[in-house]
Amino acid sequence: MKKKFADLSELVMFQHSVFSLPFIFIAMLVAAKGWFGWQLLLLGTLAAVSARNYAMGVNRYLDRDIDILNPRTKSRPSVDGRVSATQMLWFILANAVAFIVVAYFINTLALELSLPILVVLGAYTYFKRFSALAHLILGISLGLAPIAGEVAVSGTISWWSIYLATGVMFWVAGFDLLYSLQDMEFDKEQGLHSIPSKFGARKTMWIARAFHLFAVTFWTLFVIEAKLELFAVFAIVFAAIMLIYEHYLVSKDFTKIDRAFFTVNGYLGFVFLTFIILEVM
Template sequence: MRNEELKRNVWIEKLNDFSELVMFKHSVFSLPFIFIAMLVAAYLDTGSGWFGWKLLLLGTVAAVSARNFAMGVNRYLDRDIDILNPRTRNRPSVDGRVSDTQMVLFILVNALVFIGVAYLINALAFALSIPILLVLGAYTFFKRFSAMAHLILGVSLGLAPIAGVVAVSGEITAWSVWLAAGVMFWVAGFDLLYSLQDMEFDKANNLHSIPSKFGAKKTMLIARAFHLMTVIFWTVFVVSAQLGIWAESAVVFAALMLTYEHYLVNKDFTKIDRAFFTVNGYLGFVFLFFIILEVA
């Protein structure tokens, strides 16, 4: 019994290490918007927002495996950078809790799971699976030579609603592109605010980011512009999909939450974590809640 308990504890500890490696709790940023797209697609196709238990399961596994792949690639390739940064040097990829071999296997397994799930969904999803993985893995490379890395991260999460509508409808619709564009600027905007923490580190280590290139004040202005674009694109999404008052309310509440986020960061840079994790985490679920009301 003692040996079995020790083995179980080792497995639990290893799972916790991998969860920390990919910051699993931050899946809240991408999951709501794949479901928003799936709900709206089903609603417009059939008049019912429900797309079935099979797609719910496959959509969830696809979103989680895609994000695990992206985070795994990022952590694996950023080991040389993370070990130098006081904020990141205690990550499992740096301190040895997760070995290089384990990370590579983790990346490969999640890539294969994502491709396999895409195959089970439909032909278009399968055809797009490898290109999507290539985009997801690109972020880590971009920040080494371009300040546009923030937008690449935005594109990565913006693929979630595209994947959602492909899963349900087997096509890419105009309204899903507007929804995705809003997600792209939303993510890029809050990544700019988060990157303010590493502004001096990026300068010292020749890493490309908008904060290190333009400074905190201009970064704040650019982040506000990105989030204004977010609200505009989500408004166009609602109009394009011909949704009603509840979807419109989703955009209004998202705008209020983004305003509050900028208020927090502008007032005190030590509130960046609260703005990044709490406000943005709730935003996706608030948006999803209103869309559920819309399609119900």
């Protein structure tokens, strides 16, 4: 059982939950204008984790034919036999049901949005088979987190959460572009659609920079619309500095992509969350 749990954790790369969790909590804090309670903390965490597990499960299940051909991914549990196709389907179903049940306990709007959200989360895998916009679809998937955070607290969707979500979308799409540079040649060989395979490394890096500039811009609009002050401004400044550092790492050496992807982006969300906590508390 312990080994199977470890295999499933590796399957969905559970540690990458750090990318979406901070932003759902940021939205919840801003919507509540402070602490939103232990019950919503638990429900918000369960919703975010089950949604991400579902999305990654769908991705791994549908990408088996691609992953087995890619030297970088052929050792994934979904490919090497550690997690069977049947087990993946049960895992996907269990997390989809868990997400809907959690949404039911949050509020009516959350329940109404649960199925459309699952559709969006499952769409990413298909997009890269016919459109280079797949990077933005991934961004939208994670960008739903702050909107869900406001819905959980207030049962409404405001412009500030849309701005925050749009910033998250461009942030995720930008670092996914950098991460996709590793598979640029493989995508070309397999006829997969990605911005790196279509435009090359140099143009991709410029597009990623533009996406991250958009991210900072929309996060600034979020701060203005939510009427936040000094600590929220610090959050934007530090996020911008970390994104600049990320691009510096990748531009100097493509072997630093993992460090830029995991370390810098992982810390960015938590730094942002820390400043928002200081702001609203």
